[in-house]
Amino acid sequence: MQPSHQFDSKLDLSLTRIVDVPRHLVWRAWTEPELLKPWFCPLPWKTVDCEIDLRPGGLFRTTMQSPEGIEFPNVGCYLEVLPDLKLVWTNALLPGYRPSPLTMTCGDENAEFMFTAMIELADHGQGTRYTATVIHADEAGCNKHAAMGFEGGWATALDQLVAMVKRRF
Amino acid sequence: MQPSHQFDSKLDLSLTRIVDVPRHLVWRAWTEPELLKPWFCPLPWKTVDCEIDLRPGGLFRTTMQSPEGIEFPNVGCYLEVLPDLKLVWTNALLPGYRPSPLTMTCGDENAEFMFTAMIELADHGQGTRYTATVIHADEAGCNKHAAMGFEGGWATALDQLVAMVKRRF
Numbered sequence: 001m002q003p004s005h006q007f008d009s010k011l012d013l014s015l016t017r018i019v020d021v022p023r024h025l026v027w028r029a030w031t032e033p034e035l036l037k038p039w040f041c042p043l044p045w046k047t048v049d050c051e052i053d054l055r056p057g058g059l060f061r062t063t064m065q066s067p068e069g070i071e072f073p074n075v076g077c078y079l080e081v082l083p084d085l086k087l088v089w090t091n092a093l094l095p096g097y098r099p100s101p102l103t104m105t106c107g108d109e110n111a112e113f114m115f116t117a118m119i120e121l122a123d124h125g126q127g128t129r130y131t132a133t134v135i136h137a138d139e140a141g142c143n144k145h146a147a148m149g150f151e152g153g154w155a156t157a158l159d160q161l162v163a164m165v166k167r168r169f
Numbered sequence: 170m171q172p173s174h175q176f177d178s179k180l181d182l183s184l185t186r187i188v189d190v191p192r193h194l195v196w197r198a199w200t201e202p203e204l205l206k207p208w209f210c211p212l213p214w215k216t217v218d219c220e221i222d223l224r225p226g227g228l229f230r231t232t233m234q235s236p237e238g239i240e241f242p243n244v245g246c247y248l249e250v251l252p253d254l255k256l257v258w259t260n261a262l263l264p265g266y267r268p269s270p271l272t273m274t275c276g277d278e279n280a281e282f283m284f285t286a287m288i289e290l291a292d293h294g295q296g297t298r299y300t301a302t303v304i305h306a307d308e309a310g311c312n313k314h315a316a317m318g319f320e321g322g323w324a325t326a327l328d329q330l331v332a333m334v335k336r337r338f
Contacts, residue, residue: 005265056225056249057257079248079266080225088226092261092268096174097248099261099283099306114268137268 005118005133011142013134013150017158020127021165027084029161030119035168036062039160042153049073054081059095075100079116090116092137113141130158174287174302180311182303182319186327189296190334196253198330199288204337205231208329211322218242223250228264244269248285259285261306282310299327 007014019026029035033050040047041064048071049063060076077095080088092114094100100114116135121128132154136142176183188195198204202219209216210233217240218232229245246264249257261283263269269283285304290297301323305311 011267088266090262090266090268093259093285096304097257097259097285097287098180098304099259099285099310101306116262116266116268118266135265135267137270141268 005135007133010139011136013136013142013145014131015151015154015158016129016131017155018124018127019130019158019162021162021169022126023121023123023128024084025165025169026121026128026130026161027087029165030087035164038164039157040064042156042160053095054078056081057095057097060089085121087119088116090114092116113137113144115141115145132158174304176302179308180305182305182311182314183300184320184323184327185298185300186324187293187296188299188327188331190331190338191295192290192292192297193253194334194338195290195297195299195330196256198334199256204333208326208333209233211325211329222264223247225250226264226266229258254290256288257285259283261285282306282313284310284314301327 005012029039031052031054033052036050036052037047040050040062044067046065047062048065049061051059051061053059056078058078058081060078062074064072064074066072074091075094076089076091077093077097078087078089079093080086092100114137118131118133118135120131120133123129134145134150136145174181198208200221200223202221205219205221206216209219209231213236215234216231217234218230220228220230222228225247227247227250229247231243233241233243235241243260244263245258245260246262246266247256247258248262249255261269283306287300287302287304289300289302292298303314303319305314
């Protein structure tokens with residue numbers, strides 16, 4: 001494995017939790033569309049579509065739906081795929097590593113900000129040590145993500161993931 | 170190897186050449202700072218500094234110097250490193266996959282544009298089939314790169330690479 005990410009508290013956000021489901025099922029919940037959709041958005045938001053091409057340079061696409069029924073598509077590119085261990089993707093690139101034209105948007109406070117996300121999994125007893133790290137370009141993006149409720153949102157989604165794994169397996 | 174890049178003539182630029190030096194020496198010229206600096210910029214520009222951390226997520230940094238002595242630093246991140254075969258990096262990410270804050274620059278016609286570059290090498294007789302592909306976010310970036318003289322510049326640099334390899338090895 002690569003050396004672990006050097007965390008920068010001004011630019012990065014992270015969530016570490018111990019969950020009582022095995023690592024390979026957490027991995028599957030992150031990498032199979034039908035296992036991702038049930039948990040990926042904190043309810044009452046939903047993930048109504050998902051497409052995964054699980055390789056470096058491959059597509060990671062989700063469509064989130066607000067309680068009012070408005071759809072929000074997200075497109076990213078996988079960077080590292082180490083099964084059951086580490087998954088890295090970014091929305092700064094489209095599939096095939098093409099820089100995202102979103103990077104050209106500017107002067108718009110609602111413009112989507114760029115980030116790279118890293119999910120790392122390790123054994124912890126019968127369960128899993130789960131670490132999610134989100135890496136931003138600058139403090140503004142990091143602060144915006146924190147204000148949007150990163151920690152609560154990702155923790156709730158993880159709770160939903162664990163509940164789904166326990167229900168299905 | 171990954172499926173090869175799907176070339177988009179509106180967004181991408183490429184250069185393919187057969188060169189009469191072996192593949193592994195072309196690879197070394199691209200991946201060892203002391204072997205990169207002599208050829209990387211078309212003369213009379215120079216590459217006065219170079220730092221390479223050759224792994225996915227690792228740093229690729231060069232400093233170019235104009236004939237007037239002005240220095241232009243460039244920082245990118247490696248994405249794929251397949252020795253003697255394929256090298257991919259982007260300036261849309263900093264090392265560790267952090268989105269580049271340059272993506273926030275806007276309204277500035279001289280703002281650096283984002284690209285991903287891919288060098289692919291294959292045997293061709295005693296020599297090498299060399300393909301460089303540069304992948305842009307949008308037509309504006311692609312057109313700007315073409316107008317800057319991508320094809321002539323990259324071809325001249327490749328000539329310098331070949332001459333250096335023949336001189337040194």
